[in-house]
Amino acid sequence: MSSPTAAPSMPSESAGDTGFVIAILTQMVIGFVFLLIFDTLYRRFPYCYFHRIHRDESLREKLPKIPSKGMFAWVRPVWKMTNDDLLRSEISVDAYMYLRFLDLMVNFFLYSVPAAVILMVVYAKADPQDEEDFSTFDSMTLANVKVKSNALWSTLICHFYFIGLLFYMIYKEYNHYVEVRHSQHFLTDQRDERISRVRRTVFVQDVPKDLRDEKLFNTFFHKLYPNDTIESTALAYDTRVLDSAASKRERFFIEWKKAKLEVTEDNERPKVRDKPCIGSKVDAIDFYADKIEELNDEIDDMQKELKPTSNAFVTFKSFDAVVTATQVKQTLIPFAFSNKLAMAPEEVIWKNLVQSTLAKKVGAIVGAAIIWMIVFFWTIPITLASSLSQLENYREDFEPIDWLFENLPALASFLTAFLPGLALILFKKALPYLCRAVSKYVKYIEGNAWITRDSFTSYFYFQLINFYLVAAIGGSALGSATVIADDPTSIVSILADALPKQWLTFASYIMIITFAGTPKILADISTLAASQVKLKYFAKTEEEKSEIEKPNEPMKYDVSYPDQLLISMVGLGYAGLAPIMTFFALAYFAYTKLVYQYRLVFVWEKSFDGGGFLFPLVFNRIIAGVFVSQFTLIGVLNLKEFFFGSPLLIIQVILTIIFKNYVNSGLEELSEKLCREEVILLDRNLTKTSEDAYTSLYISPGMAAKRIDLHEEEATKNSPELEP
Numbered sequence: 001m002s003s004p005t006a007a008p009s010m011p012s013e014s015a016g017d018t019g020f021v022i023a024i025l026t027q028m029v030i031g032f033v034f035l036l037i038f039d040t041l042y043r044r045f046p047y048c049y050f051h052r053i054h055r056d057e058s059l060r061e062k063l064p065k066i067p068s069k070g071m072f073a074w075v076r077p078v079w080k081m082t083n084d085d086l087l088r089s090e091i092s093v094d095a096y097m098y099l100r101f102l103d104l105m106v107n108f109f110l111y112s113v114p115a116a117v118i119l120m121v122v123y124a125k126a127d128p129q130d131e132e133d134f135s136t137f138d139s140m141t142l143a144n145v146k147v148k149s150n151a152l153w154s155t156l157i158c159h160f161y162f163i164g165l166l167f168y169m170i171y172k173e174y175n176h177y178v179e180v181r182h183s184q185h186f187l188t189d190q191r192d193e194r195i196s197r198v199r200r201t202v203f204v205q206d207v208p209k210d211l212r213d214e215k216l217f218n219t220f221f222h223k224l225y226p227n228d229t230i231e232s233t234a235l236a237y238d239t240r241v242l243d244s245a246a247s248k249r250e251r252f253f254i255e256w257k258k259a260k261l262e263v264t265e266d267n268e269r270p271k272v273r274d275k276p277c278i279g280s281k282v283d284a285i286d287f288y289a290d291k292i293e294e295l296n297d298e299i300d301d302m303q304k305e306l307k308p309t310s311n312a313f314v315t316f317k318s319f320d321a322v323v324t325a326t327q328v329k330q331t332l333i334p335f336a337f338s339n340k341l342a343m344a345p346e347e348v349i350w351k352n353l354v355q356s357t358l359a360k361k362v363g364a365i366v367g368a369a370i371i372w373m374i375v376f377f378w379t380i381p382i383t384l385a386s387s388l389s390q391l392e393n394y395r396e397d398f399e400p401i402d403w404l405f406e407n408l409p410a411l412a413s414f415l416t417a418f419l420p421g422l423a424l425i426l427f428k429k430a431l432p433y434l435c436r437a438v439s440k441y442v443k444y445i446e447g448n449a450w451i452t453r454d455s456f457t458s459y460f461y462f463q464l465i466n467f468y469l470v471a472a473i474g475g476s477a478l479g480s481a482t483v484i485a486d487d488p489t490s491i492v493s494i495l496a497d498a499l500p501k502q503w504l505t506f507a508s509y510i511m512i513i514t515f516a517g518t519p520k521i522l523a524d525i526s527t528l529a530a531s532q533v534k535l536k537y538f539a540k541t542e543e544e545k546s547e548i549e550k551p552n553e554p555m556k557y558d559v560s561y562p563d564q565l566l567i568s569m570v571g572l573g574y575a576g577l578a579p580i581m582t583f584f585a586l587a588y589f590a591y592t593k594l595v596y597q598y599r600l601v602f603v604w605e606k607s608f609d610g611g612g613f614l615f616p617l618v619f620n621r622i623i624a625g626v627f628v629s630q631f632t633l634i635g636v637l638n639l640k641e642f643f644f645g646s647p648l649l650i651i652q653v654i655l656t657i658i659f660k661n662y663v664n665s666g667l668e669e670l671s672e673k674l675c676r677e678e679v680i681l682l683d684r685n686l687t688k689t690s691e692d693a694y695t696s697l698y699i700s701p702g703m704a705a706k707r708i709d710l711h712e713e714e715a716t717k718n719s720p721e722l723e724p
Contacts, residue, residue, distance in 0.1 A: 242702030
């Protein structure tokens with residue numbers, strides 16, 4: 001008995017193919033327009049498009065030379081940058097490993113192209129279905145292969161090739177990551193005293209109550225580490241109100257400096273309302289000066305009376321002590337002193353240090369529950385969005401859709417190709433902000449780098465569950481819901497047919513972000529336009545100009561990595577089902593590598609270097625994508641009644657587990673910790689610490705804030721930073 005069809009007949013093959021091609025060409029035109037805009041503007045506005053050189057001229061000799069003339073002259077030097085070129089450009093190891101990951105994906109999908117071409121030919125010609133309602137593109141998917149066909153052996157063989165190739169490449173990359181972590185001095189940096197001190201600092205949690213005193217804590221740790229081993233110690237205090245007051249005073253100080261610059265030649269002074277909207281106008285300079293003086297006194301009083309928290313920072317003079325402090329239990333007191341390597345001072349979220357260990361544990365549980373609730377409820381709009389790739393299935397229920405397919409089949413096919421990807425992009429826009437908010441305000445994570453790690457994990461599972469599994473399976477089933485309701489036994493044959501065809505949802509999504517979204521990041525028109533307006537009409541001090549000239553947003557690894565991992569999962573998962581996806585994935589990663597390599601090398605400022613700390617997570621998430629592709633293929637081959645595939649793929653799953661455990665056991669710990677041999681060498685070559693290093697780097701902004709002396713500022717009013 002022939003398989004029941006999943007839906008009413010599609011528009012003609014030519015109309016379907018034409019609509020899909022039109023959708024691709026439309027996105028390519030949009031992307032090309034953004035490229036032209038960038039090519040026109042990037043030499044004229046160096047603060048926006050060569051921001052790193054604009055801030056630091058010394059980098060000019062270290063970055064690739066961009067020809068002064070020629071259309072798209074920047075492409076060749078950016079694309080041809082080697083590993084040495086990237087490291088010489090003084091980008092962070094985080095940025096370097098991210099670009100290496102993009103390069104890994106480019107090479108993987110490039111070397112997958114021959115197998116993809118073979119599969120496309122096999123699916124189209126070897127043993128096609130008898131039905132004639134396949135478009136040209138759908139005929140090159142697994143849906144076009146008959147049940148129990150010997151052509152399915154090609155799917156199995158090519159999948160082993162894909163997985164073997166990926167394992168070989170990612171194993172080499174992990175080894176390179178470990179080498180970079182050590183050879184580029186991330187764990188051992190001695191080139192800058194401040195960075196070296198951060199590397200030798202330990203974040204101490206769960207300090208017992210009887211040691212929450214600066215002197216007692218310092219004495220206790222000096223007893224644990226005698227022989228002048230400790231450089232400095234610092235308890236963390238509850239400085240929430242103090243930090244807020246210091247920040248408020250800084251804002252008043254900036255307004256005071258602006259008001260001073262607005263004094264006219266006739267000595268006419270600016271006015272400001274003493275209360276928002278309804279207050280009377282008063283002299284702005286005197287108003288801000290009075291506010292600053294009030295806050296000076298308040299801050300001085302608050303700095304004298306601070307409540308200690310259960311957290312502290314200890315900076316050691318040797319790496320040997322750091323290793324001992326982070327890997328050995330400090331005392332016999334139960335639940336006391338949980339130590340780990342410290343984040344950078346600028347990464348600390350001081351208000352989260354106030355929370356107790358119990359509050360953090362409860363917050364972690366509540367935060368995880370919130371994330372999974374959002375994951376569950378997000379499946380509804382994602383399922384609806386992905387079902388748009390089978391828009392023709394709604395013709396019987398919605399008359400306008402039927403009219404569209406009857407009268408404007410090319411437009412209907414264009415919308416079918418375009419709408420699913422657009423809907424997925426819109427629905428996923430808010431998710432990174434939700435993930436970060438949960439990490440920061442619910443889980444009370446203490447450092448921005450650690451929030452990035454936690455947000456990365458949450459956002460990845462959103463991507464995996466909602467934007468891959470739900471979009472693929474849910475979209476397939478929902479689009480055929482009426483047929484399944486009439487004949488529940490038809491779900492097997494429908495899924496076997498619909499899952500490979502669901503490639504259109506992902507192709508739509510990939511082509512939008514490749515040809516329109518990625519060039520938009522490169523052109524960054526909104527940042528340029530906003531900065532031009534602010535520089536012309538609002539910037540009065542050099543500090544304001546400097547702030548306005550910064551890129552709109554820094555690199556967000558917790559967003560970019562999961563986005564790219566989703567594409568890699570789709571490309572790998574559909575490599576056997578719809579091999580045409582290999583070309584979309586290749587185009588995406590090649591384009592993304594070019595754009596992000598330019599932005600990271602020339603535009604985005606280097607933040608504190610995390611040493612590529614997300615790469616072990618990336619490795620494990622790639623393996624998760626491998627598992628998804630394996631079980632998806634097992635399911636589809638069983639639906640196709642090709643039962644030889646399951647035992648062989650189960651063997652592949654077992655080999656994948658062995659490979660994952662082998663790599664993690666051998667390389668993960670090595671990438672995170674110093675070995676004894678290295679510690680001895682480091683301490684032997686450790687440079688002498690300067691005298692002022694005995695004050696801890698880990699002091700909150702409020703505690704470090706000094707009294708603002710406006711009389712002293714008056715004396716230096718002609719200094720460069722006060723010139724308009």
